[in-house]
Amino acid sequence: MELLEMNRVAARVVNLVNGGRVVVDALCDHPQVRAISFVGSTPVARHVYASAAASGKRMQCQGGAKNHVIVLPDADMDLATQIISDSAFGCAGQRCLAVRCGGNGGDAQKSFRDSISHAASSLRVGNRTKRR
Numbered sequence: 001m002e003l004l005e006m007n008r009v010a011a012r013v014v015n016l017v018n019g020g021r022v023v024v025d026a027l028c029d030h031p032q033v034r035a036i037s038f039v040g041s042t043p044v045a046r047h048v049y050a051s052a053a054a055s056g057k058r059m060q061c062q063g064g065a066k067n068h069v070i071v072l073p074d075a076d077m078d079l080a081t082q083i084i085s086d087s088a089f090g091c092a093g094q095r096c097l098a099v100r101c102g103g104n105g106g107d108a109q110k111s112f113r114d115s116i117s118h119a120a121s122s123l124r125v126g127n128r129t130k131r132r
Helices: 002-006 021-029 042-054 077-090 108-121
Strands: 035-040 058-063 067-071 099-104
Touching (some): 067 077
Parallel strands (some): 067 099
16 A cells, blocks of 8 residues: 555545454445455455446456466576576565466476476475574
């Protein structure tokens, strides 16, 4: 939200609301809410979708999202590997928009496979608060 403010996006163009089922139901039922975008678990996404649809709202619900990336032959392989590695391995767990699936085309197949394999094999896994 701070980035939106820093870039002078007008007030009330984007609203962020956190909360549980009571908040979700209130938004889905409120006549002045015209659209809802949701990212979260699949069961909750189904509830939001059904509730918003029943109220005639526009909605997008990303439940249990599996985010894909495609690496094309003209990509900067080092940069693509770094970004994809950070997203797939560094943002996994509670980050619902972390990369889960990757694909590549043409000549990128071998070079990206080798590059992402090297990045994955160099990761240190474990509790970061404990020294090795």
